[in-house]
Amino acid sequence: MSRLASIIYHLSRLILAGVFIYAGVIKGTDPVAFAGQVANYQLLPYAWNYLVAAILPYIELLCGMLLLLNKRVRPAVLVLFVLNLVFMLALSSLIVRGIDIDCGCFNPDAESKTSPLMALWRDAGLMLLLISVWMLRYRQHPPGTNDGD
Numbered sequence: 001m002s003r004l005a006s007i008i009y010h011l012s013r014l015i016l017a018g019v020f021i022y023a024g025v026i027k028g029t030d031p032v033a034f035a036g037q038v039a040n041y042q043l044l045p046y047a048w049n050y051l052v053a054a055i056l057p058y059i060e061l062l063c064g065m066l067l068l069l070n071k072r073v074r075p076a077v078l079v080l081f082v083l084n085l086v087f088m089l090a091l092s093s094l095i096v097r098g099i100d101i102d103c104g105c106f107n108p109d110a111e112s113k114t115s116p117l118m119a120l121w122r123d124a125g126l127m128l129l130l131i132s133v134w135m136l137r138y139r140q141h142p143p144g145t146n147d148g149d
Helices: 003-029 031-040 046-069 073-097 116-140
Strands: none
Touching (some): 003 046, 003 073
């Protein structure tokens, strides 16, 4: 891998690690407030909002830690890619239905609000970083190599 590709890979990986570790910690510190944010999307049955709020922060935290440690990068990126895609679909649903709520991604009980459209743009940027890490990791460690992924 070229030096520039290596720098992009590690920088993207570390940015993603920081974002998802932060998001996991923020959501995990107050799961009840986060469950309220999940409920605001009006997509899940009532009890599932609490299930999502109880599990999602730890998935984000685990994947973020794996990215930070540069271990099991492909599985972590794959999980985060799927989660991010689900987030983007949920945000698109809010926009289509005309529901203007805070996305709940980083400040479940904060006064400042991130609109669904702004959150969708942010998630599109995260998706680009996820794809970059996936592709550059693939170039660095092709399938069949013993790289721990």
